[in-house]
Amino acid sequence: MGSVSLHNINKSFKAVDVIHDVALEIEDGEFCVLIGPSGSGKSTLLRIIAGLEEVTTGTVSINGKDVTELPPKQRDIAMVFQTYALYPQMTVAENMGFALKLAGMPKAQIAEKVRQTARMLELEPLLERLPKALSGGQRQRVSMGRAIVRDPSVFLFDEPLSNLDAKLRVQVRGEIADLHRRLGTTSIYVTHDQVEAMTLGQKIVVLRDGRVEQAGPPLTLYNDPINTFVASFLGTPSINLIEACVEMRGGEAAARLPDGALLPLGSGHDCREGQAILYGIRPEHVGIVAGGQEGGITATIHAVENTGSDMVILSDAQGFRVSAAFKEQRPLEPGQTVTLIPDHSKVRVFDAGSGKRIRRHENS
Amino acid sequence: MWFHSKRLRWTIPWLFLAPALIVFTWFKFVPIIRGLVMSFYKVRFSGSDQWVGLANFERAFSDSALHAATLNTLIYVVSTTIAGGVLSFAVAMALEGQARHIRIIRTAIFIPAVTSIAVLAEIWRILFYPGATGVVNQMLGVFAIAPQGFMSDPDQALFIVILLQIWKNVPYNMVIFIAGLASINRELYDAASVDGASALRKLWHVTIPGLVPAFSVVIMLSLIRGFRVFTEVYTTTGGGPADATEVIMTNIFKTGFERFDYGYAAAVSFLLFAFTVCLTIVHVTVKNRIDRT
Numbered sequence: 001m002g003s004v005s006l007h008n009i010n011k012s013f014k015a016v017d018v019i020h021d022v023a024l025e026i027e028d029g030e031f032c033v034l035i036g037p038s039g040s041g042k043s044t045l046l047r048i049i050a051g052l053e054e055v056t057t058g059t060v061s062i063n064g065k066d067v068t069e070l071p072p073k074q075r076d077i078a079m080v081f082q083t084y085a086l087y088p089q090m091t092v093a094e095n096m097g098f099a100l101k102l103a104g105m106p107k108a109q110i111a112e113k114v115r116q117t118a119r120m121l122e123l124e125p126l127l128e129r130l131p132k133a134l135s136g137g138q139r140q141r142v143s144m145g146r147a148i149v150r151d152p153s154v155f156l157f158d159e160p161l162s163n164l165d166a167k168l169r170v171q172v173r174g175e176i177a178d179l180h181r182r183l184g185t186t187s188i189y190v191t192h193d194q195v196e197a198m199t200l201g202q203k204i205v206v207l208r209d210g211r212v213e214q215a216g217p218p219l220t221l222y223n224d225p226i227n228t229f230v231a232s233f234l235g236t237p238s239i240n241l242i243e244a245c246v247e248m249r250g251g252e253a254a255a256r257l258p259d260g261a262l263l264p265l266g267s268g269h270d271c272r273e274g275q276a277i278l279y280g281i282r283p284e285h286v287g288i289v290a291g292g293q294e295g296g297i298t299a300t301i302h303a304v305e306n307t308g309s310d311m312v313i314l315s316d317a318q319g320f321r322v323s324a325a326f327k328e329q330r331p332l333e334p335g336q337t338v339t340l341i342p343d344h345s346k347v348r349v350f351d352a353g354s355g356k357r358i359r360r361h362e363n364s
Numbered sequence: 365m366w367f368h369s370k371r372l373r374w375t376i377p378w379l380f381l382a383p384a385l386i387v388f389t390w391f392k393f394v395p396i397i398r399g400l401v402m403s404f405y406k407v408r409f410s411g412s413d414q415w416v417g418l419a420n421f422e423r424a425f426s427d428s429a430l431h432a433a434t435l436n437t438l439i440y441v442v443s444t445t446i447a448g449g450v451l452s453f454a455v456a457m458a459l460e461g462q463a464r465h466i467r468i469i470r471t472a473i474f475i476p477a478v479t480s481i482a483v484l485a486e487i488w489r490i491l492f493y494p495g496a497t498g499v500v501n502q503m504l505g506v507f508a509i510a511p512q513g514f515m516s517d518p519d520q521a522l523f524i525v526i527l528l529q530i531w532k533n534v535p536y537n538m539v540i541f542i543a544g545l546a547s548i549n550r551e552l553y554d555a556a557s558v559d560g561a562s563a564l565r566k567l568w569h570v571t572i573p574g575l576v577p578a579f580s581v582v583i584m585l586s587l588i589r590g591f592r593v594f595t596e597v598y599t600t601t602g603g604g605p606a607d608a609t610e611v612i613m614t615n616i617f618k619t620g621f622e623r624f625d626y627g628y629a630a631a632v633s634f635l636l637f638a639f640t641v642c643l644t645i646v647h648v649t650v651k652n653r654i655d656r657t
């Protein structure tokens with residue numbers, strides 16, 4: 001099996017620095033998701049691990065072995081591409097067996113391995129077809145089969161679901177999770193879709209402009225983001241970040257919102273009187289009651305998005321917007337005045353200037 | 365409303381096409397039809413033409429001068445297609461990489477494609493001047509090779525004209541290949557690298573399969589250009605020396621405009637036309653079959 005470590009990886013294309021000092025430890029058998037906006041360097045980092053791109057400085061180790069200078073085929077990795085990258089002139093079976101053939105494996109053995117993998121992925125009836133005679137979902141599955149058949153130490157995925165329609169994406173996402181449970185192979189998965197990241201990842205690495213912003217288990221990143229970037233990247237609808245000003249009331253900090261509402265932050269926050277902050281609260285932690293009321297944010301409903309299972313309320317307060325989400329169906333309509341009541345224990349406070357999280361001391 | 369009238373809506377596209385259609389009809393379709401009609405006659409300049417039925421066509425199958433020209437044309441077509449195809453593929457591969465930034469190379473390669481054949485023919489005559497002062501002969505002299513006759517030597521003339529055609533075709537073909545290369549999915553090369561393919565295997569399993577449409581276009585164009593070649597030959601050797609470079613079209617030209625045997629020239633032209641159409645049909649059929657498998 002395979003662990004992957006990256007040490008101080010830097011990568012420049014000519015004068016442009018694309019990856020800055022990335023260090024990462026991925027344990028044997030772990031499912032690690034690299035997530036970030038477009039252009040944040042996810043693919044470049046994955047290609048560096050694959051050996052398709054050389055590092056400018058730094059080292060890549062797989063299984064404790066320094067592979068920085070080795071070509072892809074000597075790294076014991078397999079990759080699934082966004083466009084599937086199946087050889088159009090080869091049948092499914094030939095596509096799947098190509099790497100084994102190049103490695104000099106006897107024909108009979110290749111055929112056997114291909115058949116086994118095809119059975120596992122329910123591809124057996126398609127083995128003699130050409131890629132162009134397959135649907136998008138089938139091609140995707142073949143490209144996974146091509147990776148699995150080689151039995152590598154590490155699987156690399158570069159946005160493998162982005163060319164599928166929404167329904168298929170959910171299905172294949174489940175299949176990838178199943179495969180990982182079954183095979184237990186270390187996997188590194190690039191996506192810009194936070195739902196994929198949250199559902200698949202055992203570890204999520206958030207990238208921005210070629211730097212690791214935060215790495216950790218999905219719920220840690222969700223509940224305990226270190227800055228506004230990570231906080232707003234994960235979760236839909238995304239976290240409310242409301243500009244506010246700190247007021248100290250006898251050792252307890254409170255946030256004065258633009259509309260004049262004063263909301264408690266609780267004790268122990270590392271902030272000072274008058275500090276400009278962002279008051280962060282996830283939509284699902286905002287309670288909503290009809291009519292105006294003390295102790296909350298008075299707002300007018302701007303839009304109601306109802307998916308049947310979830311309701312999302314977008315509302316305008318004085319000078320800012322707040323969204324709220326809940327599971328139950330409630331008779332709310334645009335134009336209605338409501339009071340939004342944040343769950344104070346779930347509030348995350350960020351410095352307005354740097355975007356960094358202002359933490360709460362546990363002991364106070 | 366007038367523009368709702370069905371008839372008018374049907375007429376408008378034809379109105380837009382009309383200018384082009386009229387010009388084409390006058391200068392292309394009418395001559396084509398008249399040429400076909402002419403091939404059944406013995407054309408006489410004084411008095412009326414004489415109907416000869418299929419005699420002109422029958423004559424084509426026993427005309428040894430035409431057969432010699434056909435053989436030359438075949439040699440010409442096969443060698444320009446193969447050598448031109450391979451060479452332009454190689455140039456395209458080279459230019460797709462780093463060398464594409466070297467503008468002067470790109471320009472230099474493209475010059476023959478945008479230069480008139482008369483100029484190219486003149487350059488060829490200067491380069492391959494048969495005397496000892498000729499450019500190529502001087503270069504050969506460096507290697508102690510005696511001056512060659514080139515286009516004045518019946519054994520070499522066809523080869524030199526073929527070189528001219530290759531030189532002229534390479535840039536066009538190269539552009540088609542470069543467009544084809546650009547359309548190959550880059551991830552296929554990555555997949556091949558991960559699969560452990562060497563550079564040669566990537567060429568064989570990724571590049572060449574990806575260029576099948578480009579090869580198909582290049583071969584077809586080259587075949588059609590080759591069978592109908594006229595200007596390149598006429599402006600350099602005129603078919604000589606001793607008919608060594610005579611091709612079908614120069615043969616037809618001489619029959620028609622030097623011996624004024626219009627009816628026979630028209631018949632041979634029509635045979636060449638029919639052959640070109642067949643070639644295109646065969647090509648399209650083969651291509652469709654490849655696409656389907």
Ligand SMILES: Nc1ncnc2c1ncn2[C@@H]1O[C@H](COP(=O)(O)OP(=O)(O)O)[C@@H](O)[C@H]1O
Nearest residue numbers: 013016018036037038039040041042043044045
């Ligand atoms: N071969 C390359 N040459 C120059 N710049 C590149 C190359 N590949 C990627 N980049 C640049 O590196 C940055 C990161 O790209 P990429 O890793 O593809 O981002 P992501 O996959 O996160 O969208 C982008 O700004 C992109 O323009």
Ligand SMILES: [Mg+2]
Nearest residue numbers: 042043044159
């Ligand atoms: Mg990418």
